[in-house]
Amino acid sequence: MPEQRIIRNYVDRPNSYTIGSYLSSGGYSALRKALGMAPEEITDAVKKSGLRGRGGAGFPAGIKWSFIPPDSRKPVYLCCNADESEPGSFKDREILEKDPHQMIEGIIIACYAIRSHKAYIYIRGEMPYGARRIQQAIEEAYEHGYLGENILLSGFDLDMKLYIGAGAYICGEETGLLESIEGKKGEPRPKPPFPAQVGLFGCPTIVNNVETLACVPHIINNGADWFASIGTPRNTGTKIFGLSGHVNKPGLYELPLGINLLELIEEYGGGIPQGRKVKAVSPGGSSSAVFSADELDIAMDFDTVAAAGSMLGTAGVTVMDETVSMIKVAQNLAHFYRDESCGQCVQCREGTWWLEKILREIDEGKGSIEYIDIILDACSQMRGTTICALADGCAMPIESIVRKFRDEFEEHIRKGESEIFASR
Numbered sequence: 396m397p398e399q400r401i402i403r404n405y406v407d408r409p410n411s412y413t414i415g416s417y418l419s420s421g422g423y424s425a426l427r428k429a430l431g432m433a434p435e436e437i438t439d440a441v442k443k444s445g446l447r448g449r450g451g452a453g454f455p456a457g458i459k460w461s462f463i464p465p466d467s468r469k470p471v472y473l474c475c476n477a478d479e480s481e482p483g484s485f486k487d488r489e490i491l492e493k494d495p496h497q498m499i500e501g502i503i504i505a506c507y508a509i510r511s512h513k514a515y516i517y518i519r520g521e522m523p524y525g526a527r528r529i530q531q532a533i534e535e536a537y538e539h540g541y542l543g544e545n546i547l548l549s550g551f552d553l554d555m556k557l558y559i560g561a562g563a564y565i566c567g568e569e570t571g572l573l574e575s576i577e578g579k580k581g582e583p584r585p586k587p588p589f590p591a592q593v594g595l596f597g598c599p600t601i602v603n604n605v606e607t608l609a610c611v612p613h614i615i616n617n618g619a620d621w622f623a624s625i626g627t628p629r630n631t632g633t634k635i636f637g638l639s640g641h642v643n644k645p646g647l648y649e650l651p652l653g654i655n656l657l658e659l660i661e662e663y664g665g666g667i668p669q670g671r672k673v674k675a676v677s678p679g680g681s682s683s684a685v686f687s688a689d690e691l692d693i694a695m696d697f698d699t700v701a702a703a704g705s706m707l708g709t710a711g712v713t714v715m716d717e718t719v720s721m722i723k724v725a726q727n728l729a730h731f732y733r734d735e736s737c738g739q740c741v742q743c744r745e746g747t748w749w750l751e752k753i754l755r756e757i758d759e760g761k762g763s764i765e766y767i768d769i770i771l772d773a774c775s776q777m778r779g780t781t782i783c784a785l786a787d788g789c790a791m792p793i794e795s796i797v798r799k800f801r802d803e804f805e806e807h808i809r810k811g812e813s814e815i816f817a818s819r
Contacts, residue, residue: 408420411493411494412492412493412494412495412496412528412531412532413535414496414532414535414536414539417494417496417497421616422496422497422500422612423496423500423539423541424616425500425504425611425612425613425615425616426500426503426504426541426546426547426612427547428615428616429504429507429508429615430507430546430547430549430551434507434508434509434510435508437504437507437508437615438457438460438461438508438509439457440457440614440615440618440619441456441457441460441508441611441614441619442455442457442458442461442619443457443619443620443623444457444614444619444622444623444631444632445619445622445623445626445629445630445631445632446607446610446611446614446622446631446632447630447631447697448603448604448607449604449605449606449607449610449634449635449709449710450476450603450604450605450606450607450709451481451604451679451680451682451706451708451709453697453706453707456603456607456611459591459601459603460505460508460509460601462589462591462592463509463510463591463599463601464591464592464599467598467599469597469598469599470511470512470513470596470598471509471510471511471512471598471599471600471601472511472513472514472515472594472595472596472598472599472600472601473502473505473506473509473511473513473514473515473600473601473602473603474514474515474516474517474569474572474573474576474594474595474600474601474602474603475498475502475514475515475516475517475602475603475604475605475608476517476567476569476572476602476603476604476605477491477498477516477517477518477519477522477525477529477605478517478518478519478560478566478567478572479519479522479567479605479709480519480563480564480566480567480735481564481567481680481681481682481708481709481711482680482681482711482731483637483639483640483677483680483681483709483711483712483713484637484680484708484709484710484711485637485639485647485711486606486635486636486637486647486709486710486711487604487605487606488522488525489635489647490605490606490609491518491522491525491528491529491605492524492525492528494609495528495529495531495532496532496535496536497609497612498516498605498608498609499529499532499533499536499541499542499555500541500611500612501607501608501609501610501611501612502514502516502555502608503536503541503542503546503553503555504611504612504615505601505603505608505611506553507551507553509601511553511601512552512553512554513553513554513555513556514553514554514555514556515555515556515557515558515576515595516529516533516555516556516557516558517558517560517566517572517575517576518557518558518559518560519560519562519566519567520559520560520561520562521562526557526559529557530557533555533556533557536555542554542555558575558576560572560575560581561575561581563575563581563735563737564731564735564785565581565582565583565735565736565737565783565785566581568583568783568784568785569590569602570583570584570586570590570783571583571584571737571783572602573590573594573595573600573602576595577595577596580737581737582737582739583737583739583782583783583785584782585782586782590602606634606635610622610632610633625651625652626651626652626653626696627651627652627653627694627696627699629696629697629698630652630653630696630697630698630699631652632651632652633649633650633651633652634649634650634651634652634695634707634710635647635648635649635710636648636649636650636654636659636695636710636712637709637710637711637712638659638660638663638664638712638714639711639712639713639714640712640713640714640715640716641667641668641671641673641714641715641716641719642660642664642665642666642667642668642714643664643665643666643667643668644663644664644665645664648663650663652695652696652697653694653695653696653699654694654695655692655693655694655695656676656678656686656691656692656693656694656695656712657691657692659695659712660673660676660691660712660714664714667714667716668716671716671717671718672688672716672717673688673691673714673715673716673717674687674688674715674716674717674718674719674721675687675688675715675719675721675724675796675799675800676691676712676713676714676715677711677712677713677715677792678695678700678705678706678707678708678710678712679700679705679706679707679708679709679710679711679712680708680709680710680711680713681711681713681728681731681788681792682706682708682784682787682788682789682791682792683700683705683706683707683708683791683792684704684705684706684791684792684794684795685705685715685792685795685796685799686703686705687799687800690703695707695710695712704795705791705795706791720758720803721796721800721803721804722754722757722758722803722804722807723758724796725750725754725792725793725796725797726751726754726755726757726758728789728792728793729747729750729751729754729789729793730751732747732785732786732788732789733747733748733750733751733789735785736785736786737785739781739782740780740781740782740786742776742777742780742781742786743777743781743785743786743789746773746774746776746777746786746789746790747777747786747789749773750770750773750774750789750790750793753766753769753770753773754770754793757804757807757808757811758807759811760807760808760810760811761811762807762808762811763808764805764808764809766808767797767801767804767805767808770793770794770797771794771797771798773790774790774791774793774794774797775790775794777789777790778790778791778794
């Protein structure tokens, strides 16, 4: 097996969340190096490294930074998205709780690169333990001169604040997050304009994920070529895969992008409990289209998974064995997205409600065969028609479940109908 922890080494450090522990492993050395570089050099290094956003979309981080208008007279903000809300995803929480300084150092370097003097960390309200760890780390960074005025005598100033959200999934969407920080309802904004032009308080803003920013110090310390040598072309570096569900060894595995999904499940996850067979796998969190058992021999990187009709997303890999009812899985997904929809868009507000209703009736034996095509039609009308991607996040996995496990739906409906007729 390849080395599991290529970048993150906090597992082997006592009290890894403290600044003393972080400094003992070379922490903040990347910041010292970065402050001796021109901001443009840092952005170019991140571009050259091939670092893509680890929050779901996989957009190149350096290119996103370069979208900040160079001639803007407005303040520039950076927001770290720590609102890890995707069911099946739990990799950011590990960094927040066990190595927050790695993320904070990445934020400081990123702020220097985009000439920002104000950073926010937006954390999910259901993570009070992580919030305490971050607040402690911020205070330690101020005490040691890594935040505040004239950082390390460089002339660069940066203020950092922790913002605790109220637990809405929709605030994981970058513009919903910005609305929440501004004290408004967490409702996504129409785009364009994008946050890099008109973001927080109407100013240029970069929103990056926790894991994305935690990669930045390693790129500065070890070089863009080093990072680019890991993984596959256009999918460079390591990725933290959150493996859960029906596996013998669930957990977090930091591996090069492009690791084979079967290897992840069998070698790292220890296979399926009690010798059962895999039925389906969600490769990138709950909003990704599922893979059936015969689709698992695939490289886990952004482009390969997308070409196969799904998405790597947050790399929250959820394994479902042969005992799982895919009807109940689809119903549970519809319930979650219906509950978390902000309600702005008709297709999302009504579509998620209808999907949950229809799937519940099928599960309860009250459905008809026509319901299957109604579900597929509803999914097609939800995808790509709303302000944000929540409707897509509901429609994509449900549509894939219905298409790949249609026989299961039909059999369940026929059994339900026969039982109803028999009782009359």
